[in-house]
Amino acid sequence: MLDLDMSPYGVFVWSSWAISAVALTAISLRALVAARRWKRELTRLEEARK
């Protein structure tokens, strides 16, 4: 059964989940953005050497 209020502990539960969601999203995005950036740069340099 879904109970989104969770009184009297809602603030603790929601804070924990929100902080975790933000942190996990941040490290995921950072990894993906860096992957894209260095892949593009490597492709550019390899093509320039051809």
Added chain:
Amino acid sequence: MFGLANPDRFMRFTRPLTPVLWGLAVVLLAVGTWLSFTAPADYQQGDTVRIMFIHVPAATLGLGAYAALGVSSFFALVFRHPLADAAARAAALPGAVLTGLALITGALWGQPMWGTWWVWDARLTSVLVLFLFYLGYMALRASIDDEAKAGRAAAVLGLVGLINLPIVKFSVDWWNTLHQPASLLRAGGTSLDPAYLAPLLTMMAAYGLLFGAVWLTSIRTEVRRRRVLSLRARAAQEA
């Protein structure tokens, strides 16, 4: 296994694996979140039991990531293999974030249940030390300009930090702690009710897959970054 130590082979092997890990992690995170919020409130903890579904995976993966960092550091030091060094470096940030999350979510659970955000008991303190090892590892790498020297110095620190892992794991058995002893991985089987086992195991699998996806992606990025630096250096020599 050792064949994968070749960076080209590693890149070929992990290319199809990485998107699969990302996809599975997202699906399991969604399923685990649903299971976590539809599980019944605990008769003692109430709704704070839902914090456990993210606290325990974060703590477990924080330890696991350090084990990956330490073992990679060992191979980087002994065999001087650049891929092992890249693996150690790539494990540091996600490991630090997961350990930080374990500390924060633990405090958010501790305040309503124990009546305090923090106590200097052996488990909490040893996890804080683990977090400081991560920060020290990243700070040391960042403080030395020569990447090879930075890698070796950080690898030594990474290896030293391995000593802390059994202390974290067994602190609740060796000392009298406020933190409860293991309830999932313990002799005699789990003490968890099946209603909580399903969300917890699903979230642990999801966190594991997400860490795997971030780690593999970051290792692949590190391999590419080093190739870029090498190509730039070669171009500068030729100019």
